Amino acid sequence: MNIANHKLKEEIIAFSKEIGIDKIGFASAGVFTGLKERLRVQQENGYQSGFEESDIELRTNPDLLLPRAKSIIAIALAYPSKLKDAPRSTREDRRGIFCRASWGVDYHHILRDKLRQLEAFIKERQPDALMKSMVDTGELSDRAVAERAGIGWSGKNCAIITPEFGSYVYLGEMITNIAFEPDQPLEDNCGTCNKCVEVCPTGALVQGGQLDSNKCIAFLTQTKGFLAEEYRTKIGNRLYGCDTCQTVCPENKGVDFHLHPEMEPDPEIVKPKLKPLLTISNREFKDRFGMISGSWRGKKPIQRNAILAIAHYKDKTAIPDLLELMKNDSRPVIRGTSAWALGKIGEMSTLEALENFKEIEQDEDVLLEIDRGISMLLGES
Template sequence: MSGSGGSGRRFRTVLRPTVASRGAAPRQGGGRVVPVSSSGRTALVRRLAAIVGFDGAGVASAEPLDDTPVAAWLSLGHAGSMTYLGGGRGDPRRVLAGARSIVCVALAYGRGGASAGAGRPGVLCGTIARYARGLDYHDTLKRKLRALAACLRERFPSARFRAAVDTAPLLEKPLAVRAGLGWVGKHTLLLRPPFGSWLVLGELLTDLDLEPGAPVPEKCGTCTRCLAACPTGALVGPKQLDARRCIAYLTIEHRGVIPRELRPSLGTRIFGCDACQEACPWNRSARSGRDPGWTRSAEAAYPRLEDLAVIDQKGFERRFARTPVARTGRVGLARNACVALGNAGSARSVPALERALGDVDPLVRGHAAWALGRLAERGADGGAGGRILARAMRGERDPEVLEEIRGARAGSAS
């Protein structure tokens, strides 16, 4: 990746003007020109960010943000289990004491690949969201942010910096809006032409005094295509997401049972969902990102479902280490793969689902039972689903799995 391995050293030699420009003065001791005005420093930051490899950079003040919208969202229960998103995220100075400015950056991952309805011919495959098809973007962003900090620290040795990706207690999208990086679309994601909303965000907090940007006008107009495209109705209004119905939440953050009434709407999505982004007109001709870390094989985008439904811990770690998919865990991914196999509607999935019925984790067994019942209900189990479920019921002891088996048998018999 363009920001990996020795990246701080690589970028320390850039921008060596020989003549002082307006708002700049030579560093004491001669040599490099260092801007002394806040606007000059901001211009330097933008230039360095582009050299490091970011697809957008802006500056926001470190003044506290209004976090009442987040509190209201949490109070409605729309965050699901993500209650950690509360707790004073509005004040960036809790992350870096004395912070005066925040460099907000965006890295584009582009459209790269076909839609959720695509796949690999002849293969029962699931779909992984586009941002998760490459290496873990957290690592990529951190490397690039550290490279940017190294460049700035050489010019401003007394300044302090702290890099943050989405694990830090910050309101990333409001900060990006404040910095003028883009606007928040009705699908709740940041839009920045020409990259659309295919972006991941990061921040570099500093006590440097930088000239802040200004918010850009929102340009969604009357369009509501993203709301209409959501398979589960999770977008309950413009910029209003009920995460409990969101496929990305259900397949990544949610650790428990996926509600039965939502399972068919997942289709073959096993990690994340791009439906609202695919429907957005701003994303139709979006430019792809420059970083080669986003480029992966068709198998990374559309993995074989039978393999994932029965994957063991070692296999999971070997395959998904250093990728975003690691977040969901082996059990979560196997659960998701079982649901996808039930929705795929092929008798070829029966052997894998029968094996998944013997998984050590009851969460996987319960969703495998549901999938077999769904196949049987649609006549796509080759006549074996009912027998497999009956046999599993005799040996099952977990009450929730037994409930899933009973429901699956009842559905297949109707």
């Protein structure tokens, strides 16, 4: 064992606590051979979302990302799971919800800042050190690194579960050419529990630890096109993300940490009124929601999801807003989803309006949605 590297590891651990990193672990930078096979299966089955790095070699071989890589430092920060002073959703003002991982300041910024501080700390002590850090959007699998580094075990819900903070943790990592003694992975504690798989709203958890991303509500809420009809009623009032597989996990029972002020949610932002979202301008959206991670795809998916949430509630007070969108919105997805929502709400007085819109609408996809809306109103579907 390199005594200097052992001492540096202890110093890094102490410094990580000083700057507010809740867990830190060290892993070898060897090829993730088990992950490589799992990713091949994911690709072959068409289970990938398209948001992740497509090159399996880059996702599993740290040496391709940092030549002569020896170690990976994994970090985790705990985020809140309970919303204090949550506003109530009323019949006049229905509300949507952003998932917990989108509460507070965008976690990418928070973790990148922590990793930058770690890099500077290491560079001061070892000037020739090479480092490459990443959070979520990097090539490596955050989960695979955290698992190898002993941060937590990989749960059946495809999240890293820590003994201290459950799965409510953000993950990041740093590849380095410094050879640190690796930490031991934790034992899988899911056992026979299968709750997350059983309650997944869309059956996206094919089996424990295997996710069909294309069925996952967390992914679906981030898409920009028309949502397949089979998933529209599964969205509920979710505007971004889904927490179901976390909230049912026994390891998360009673877990709620408020350790980082920047992660504290603004109740009016993470549980906003739905109707104002339908007409929010780009500038207003950026000013209000730009600092949270759930805004990264822009306002269009959020607005589409807000329309689906209104349909979920069968909110008749939103009918004038939906009719206005059908009349004036330039985006087919918004017009078409509004037509479907009107049918779902089921107010017969909107039938004539839908039939009138059908006469002037030019987009084939929107016309299909208008037909669906009319059919629902007439009880034909």
